[in-house]
Amino acid sequence: MLLALYVSSQFILMNDFERLEKQQVQKNVKGILNVLSNELLDLSSTTSDWAIWDDTYAFIQNGNEEYIQANLGDPAGFASLRVNVIVFINTQGDIVFGKTFNYGNNTVSDIPQSLSQLLAADNSLWHHIDANSVITGYISLEEPLLFASSPILTTQKEGPIEGALIMGRYLNSDEIEHVSQTLNLPINVSKSDDLKAEPDFSAAKSALSDGTSVFVQPLDGNTVGGYALIDDVYGNPFLILRVTMDREIYNQGIDSVNYFIWALLAIFLGFGGIGAVVLEKSVVSRVNRLAKEVRRVGKSKNLSDRLSWNKTDDLSILANAIDSMMEERLNAIGELSAMVGHDLRNPLTGISNAAYYLKMKYASETNPRTRQMLDIIDRDIEYANKIVNDLLDYSRKIHLEVTESNPKSLVDEALASVSIPTNIQVVNLTENKPLLKVDVDKMMRVFDNLIKNAFEAMPEGGKLTVKSKENKDKVEFTLTDTGAGVPKETLDKLFTPLFTTKAKGMGFGLSICKRIVEAHGGKISAESTVGEGTTFKILVPIEPPLERGDNS
Numbered sequence: 001m002l003l004a005l006y007v008s009s010q011f012i013l014m015n016d017f018e019r020l021e022k023q024q025v026q027k028n029v030k031g032i033l034n035v036l037s038n039e040l041l042d043l044s045s046t047t048s049d050w051a052i053w054d055d056t057y058a059f060i061q062n063g064n065e066e067y068i069q070a071n072l073g074d075p076a077g078f079a080s081l082r083v084n085v086i087v088f089i090n091t092q093g094d095i096v097f098g099k100t101f102n103y104g105n106n107t108v109s110d111i112p113q114s115l116s117q118l119l120a121a122d123n124s125l126w127h128h129i130d131a132n133s134v135i136t137g138y139i140s141l142e143e144p145l146l147f148a149s150s151p152i153l154t155t156q157k158e159g160p161i162e163g164a165l166i167m168g169r170y171l172n173s174d175e176i177e178h179v180s181q182t183l184n185l186p187i188n189v190s191k192s193d194d195l196k197a198e199p200d201f202s203a204a205k206s207a208l209s210d211g212t213s214v215f216v217q218p219l220d221g222n223t224v225g226g227y228a229l230i231d232d233v234y235g236n237p238f239l240i241l242r243v244t245m246d247r248e249i250y251n252q253g254i255d256s257v258n259y260f261i262w263a264l265l266a267i268f269l270g271f272g273g274i275g276a277v278v279l280e281k282s283v284v285s286r287v288n289r290l291a292k293e294v295r296r297v298g299k300s301k302n303l304s305d306r307l308s309w310n311k312t313d314d315l316s317i318l319a320n321a322i323d324s325m326m327e328e329r330l331n332a333i334g335e336l337s338a339m340v341g342h343d344l345r346n347p348l349t350g351i352s353n354a355a356y357y358l359k360m361k362y363a364s365e366t367n368p369r370t371r372q373m374l375d376i377i378d379r380d381i382e383y384a385n386k387i388v389n390d391l392l393d394y395s396r397k398i399h400l401e402v403t404e405s406n407p408k409s410l411v412d413e414a415l416a417s418v419s420i421p422t423n424i425q426v427v428n429l430t431e432n433k434p435l436l437k438v439d440v441d442k443m444m445r446v447f448d449n450l451i452k453n454a455f456e457a458m459p460e461g462g463k464l465t466v467k468s469k470e471n472k473d474k475v476e477f478t479l480t481d482t483g484a485g486v487p488k489e490t491l492d493k494l495f496t497p498l499f500t501t502k503a504k505g506m507g508f509g510l511s512i513c514k515r516i517v518e519a520h521g522g523k524i525s526a527e528s529t530v531g532e533g534t535t536f537k538i539l540v541p542i543e544p545p546l547e548r549g550d551n552s
């Protein structure tokens, strides 16, 4: 885009500047041509002044010396006229008087032979028929000559015409210098049939011979030349005139265009940079962060992990949409769990009843194999029951049925409902104070879960210590085992649903514990050192807050 702008500005603006430059040069060339034609006019009026004069009229007839002495004796007098050549020629073509004045060394000499030959050969330069006739123009001698010829008449401009007065001014370096200074422009002149060495003159010559009145061409980066053709008195191409000028306009144009382009480039880069920074800050980096967080949540074992972007811009709306999608998924899992749990419960009860009947009926059965089978049925029903209960507990809304109890009886009962492995020592240091208002069944499930977890963490045996302590309006329970322990990085995942390291585990145990404890307005946490053991701490209020429950 910038390139296109550069190219078009080059084309449009530089063309304009070139045209302006050309116009300026043409104007100057025409100015010089004007000065030169004024020179001719000036020369011809001087010539007429002298030619139409009784003294000259007499002199052309009798050639008297006094006239010469009086008028042409002192060449300094001619200096003011800037006349180099003066020729008096009578009607027969005889040169009565002819001299050349050289101002450089203040000398007078005969007229050049080339001029006398030309006059002898061509009477049209001096043969006047009309009293008003004037012949002016350029003629070619050793140097180009500005030439004027006027008929010699009396002061009253009466005839008969007695001959012609010719005056000439050399277009030599002095004269050119004179014009140069008048216009303050460097001028060069070259004969058309004898061009100067500079090659630009020949290019100009061919252009001008096509009829162009003023030809303009750059000479280099800093100068431009303007050319015009000057015809001689016969109308033949004679001189090529050149004026050179500084390319001020053009160069200033280039500077302006470059300045413009650089300024534009700076603006573009400035705005582009700011734009990039803004884009990076407001979009790119945030999209990257979002992607990173989505990946993190995707990998997280914690199903309740969310992006939780609480702003109102587009990206946060997207983040919230992802959050609610996950919420819906989780709800769907919950619903499915509830359905499966509910549907399995009835057949499980049926199996359980049937097993009970069989057990009663064959209580006296001595076949140890049959007893073993019945025990397996019992054990597996219990396990299936746990899974069903876990699913239901996890998915159901928790509703507390509060009754009075105390820490010791809660833990005693929980311990009584599990079979303690023989290699594990259980130390129960719970107190029977204070009185607690809790949902006893649900709190039993909490202790049941924690105790079983502790046993499972000590397959080689160990010690489980349970304590309770009254703490203001709360009771703090601690269950400390001497089992394998939990690495630091998994410690905060323990309470997420479906997190398990066990082949036969569901990973619902601790998340259900958490729900139940929190439903009582309490807290559950874990501390652990790998290889030494784990302590679970439960803090429950003596009285639960009213209408406590959760609906997750």
Ligand SMILES: Nc1ncnc2c1ncn2[C@@H]1O[C@H](COP(=O)(O)OP(=O)(O)OP(=O)(O)O)[C@@H](O)[C@H]1O
Pocket (backbone or CB within 6 Å): 390, 449, 453, 454, 457, 481, 483, 484, 485, 486, 494, 499, 500, 501, 502, 504, 505, 506, 507, 508, 509, 510, 511, 534
């Ligand atoms: N006392 C403990 N010592 C060491 N690790 C434990 C302890 N309690 C729990 N864990 C770790 O926490 C995980 C989650 O326990 P959670 O009770 O939620 O599920 P689970 O016991 O694996 O399966 P289940 O649904 O049968 O209870 C366990 O798999 C275990 O890795």
Ligand SMILES: [Mg+2]
Pocket (backbone or CB within 6 Å): 449, 452, 453, 509, 510
């Ligand atoms: Mg468990």
